[in-house]
Amino acid sequence: QITERENLIRQNVLKNINNELQKLQDQISKEKSNEQILKESLEEKIEIVQEIEDEIRILEKQILERMFLWKIIIIYWARQVGKTTLCEKIVNDFSGKSKYIKCDLYNNQELLDYKNPTKFLNAVSDFDLVVLDEAQNIENIWIILKNLIETYPKKQFIATGSSSFE
Secondary structure (H helix, E strand, O other), X not given: OOOHHHHHHXXXXXXXXXXXXXHHXXXXXXXXXXXXXXXXXHHHHHHHHHHHHHHHHHHHHHHHHHEOOEOEEEEEOXXXXXHHHHHHHHHHHOOOOEEEEEOOOHHHHHHOXXXXXXXXXXXXXXXXXXXXXXXXXXXXXXXXXXXXXHHOOXXXXXXXXXXXXX
């Protein structure tokens, strides 16, 4: 026969077990809620990336439609949105001779010195398509672009940048 004291101890143990179970259920519920929040956040980010990829595809189509109709195409867009990837794809898919110049590299900045136009004009003379990526890093880029266009009116030039060309 169970004494009253044993019954109280048993009830206390059951109460503690129920409390622990409730805490575990609350924790599981909270983790599920956090998991749902993370899932929704990830879905939103995936949607944003897809929208950017769609914009890049549209931009690529527009660029390809205008190639060799316009002497120079300027792609001015925010950082880290795919300008470099887009231009690398255009260069890789281009059937003629092309040159891709990363203007944030020091040796290319020396090559594109507006005070020595012969140097950069000679550097691109053999190419039909020339991409100047991150062109804002080049001092007086507009002078260089003007010289390129005037010297080689049948070539296509693409310049990209994420900050203003000054």
